[in-house]
Amino acid sequence: MEVRKPRIKSMKYEDFNDNEYIESMIRELRENGTNVVVGCLDEVIEQGRSNSLWPLTFATSCCGIEFMAVGAARYDFARFGFEVARASPRQADFIMVAGTITHKMAPVLKRLYDQMADPKYVIATGGCAISGGPFRKSYHVVDGVDKILPVDVYIPGCPPRPEAMLYGLMQLQRKVKVQRFFGGVNRQIGKEEYEELLRRDLTSEKNELNVEGESNHEQ
């Protein structure tokens, strides 16, 4: 079956060097065929979504400075639709994990991710976010955010050059473009799990480990 190539405005299809991957992804997604009406609607929606992805302002270390450079005067990712970085996870489409994630930060990052609205995406930027990078052997570093979040795009480098970041961001655009908004593939969790989450009262979950009893204080 011939797949329709996902073309994005920012970069020519032929210039990407991993087109086999995206094509196989499309094949997988389209295995069950497409509903004609919803399929057309999908295309319109994906066009809009892929050209207006808003990142969450999130940076823990060095890679974050390069991420700022991508947003600033010379590289200016607003040209490609990553218009504004949002400070609130509720308003962001994707999170760019730029920097080392430590044990203490991991639950916070997970919480930020949980606060984002579906559909949401994760980009792992730099060696640290991908695998722990230079700090892989440390006692306090998570060796890869994919251990705690589902990652959509990896951008290697230490730090990746701004050009590499732009390339990674465009990969995300392509990925968004081939997904079907009505097909449910964007959702990172299944329907049952989603309903289960809705039922559960998250606020009532107490973390016993951290609550030190009063009795421990005086000796």
Place this chain on the structure above:
Amino acid sequence: MNNNLQAKITAWEPAAVWSDKGDGMFTVPAERFRDLAVRLRGEGFDFLRSLTGMDWGEEGFGVVYHLESTATGENVVLRTLTPERENPVLPSVCDLWKTAELNEREAFDFFGIRFLNHPDMRRLFLRDDWVGYPLRKDYDPSLNPLRMSNEVAKDSTASFELMPDGSVIRKRSVLFEEEEYVINIGPQHPATHGVLRFRVSLEGEIIRKLDAHCGYIHRGIEKMCEELTYPQTLALTDRLDYLGAAQNRHALCMCIEKGLGVEVPERVQYIRTIMDELQRIDSHLLFFSCLCMDMGALTAFFYGFRDREKVLDILEQTTGGRLIQTYNTIGGVQADIHPDFVRKTKEFIAYMRPKLREYHEVFTGNIIAQERLKGTGVLTREDAVSFGATGGTGRASGWACDVRKRHPYAAYDKVQFDEVLFTEGDCFARYMVRMREIEQSLHIIEQLIDNIPEGACQVKMKPVIRIPEGSYYAAVEGSRGEFGVFLESRGDKYPYRMKFRSTGLPLVACLETIARGTKIADLIAIGGTLDYVVPDIDR
């Protein structure tokens, strides 16, 4: 250290034993240490440069103190230790030097050393439910798998006091009362410049108390260094304070070279100096951009970044890296400067000067900026010294703390430049110091760029580097203060202990003093002008 001082200290405290290894230091028994510390403080040693927790194995746990007198410039290194391995206890000095407060918490966090009479013995970097003490030599990492449970912030803390019968009791003290209005800022907050977290107690808009939480980017670099050979350790320093990458690595190289007794060629000294200054300009431009952005002047942010790219271009052409250059090596630099380096740098100097005037037009003179910066967040000179808040922050409070002047290194003794000093100690002074320092940096580069001597850019080193037994300390003026490296070697190819004197930790320590009584909105301006880089605080 001069013999005079050495004799004086021996007279004050006969139990102090002098050892010559490395830089040389006094070993003071724990029960006598407090008295000597009080004495030294009284004699004018008002600046605690660095406080390092240590695990000496059989000998026990201890602490190394680097002291300096700001009046005379004299330095002294002391250490004290306790053979107790189960429950090590040492006297606290945080009432003498305020910087010790966070540093002792760090030593408690890393080694489990409890400091008597320290008001707040909590962990500094790690989670409260962390098991064991990671920098102890017998630490077992499998005890601490990744915990995904959320941390609950505690409102109380503990302190330890010595009873007359020799036992130690634990006391509980309250950080925030039940009825206090406490809000949380960070760790994910655009104005904290990374992942720093504050808990602030408010009365209306006024800050009553501030409690800083660090460790969200604690990467355990010091422990990692103990398993790396010396050339390998270099790679990690660039990632500490990534806006002082060149300077950090310079400090570590200097420390290792000092241990080895290697003289680096003149050419290398010049190149390193120029690189350090370019890095400083880069950092200060980022400071300007971020401060403006935090205060709502987004246009200025773009101006700053536009010009910062020019510096990065120069750095990249020679070193291959924009942000992290990994350029200095032990005994030299990675590669010789690019043929275009001199020309480009000169072009940049010519380009930058008028741009600075533009900055002042866009931002400095702006009435809103002036109103928000002037008179807010005052840090006195005395506090700056006590907290060890070096760099632009210290100089804005009138403390001449520039390492380039205090302990000249590389080519700084060959150039003429002014140490920018202000006396107000407010946000505006901290801002102006950095803007003036850009001019001074340009001036320094100008004097060196045409006179880079010919010669090799790397001394031939042995394939395996071993540093003679002893401990060494070397410091440079980083982009935001004194960046020091303390290294203890046992003659192996790995360091026994490596400690980085963070430039940012003292800045966080003094934040509570500065911010108390100001409005919550001013915290943004204060944090912005203190200009800390969080991975450098957490290491």
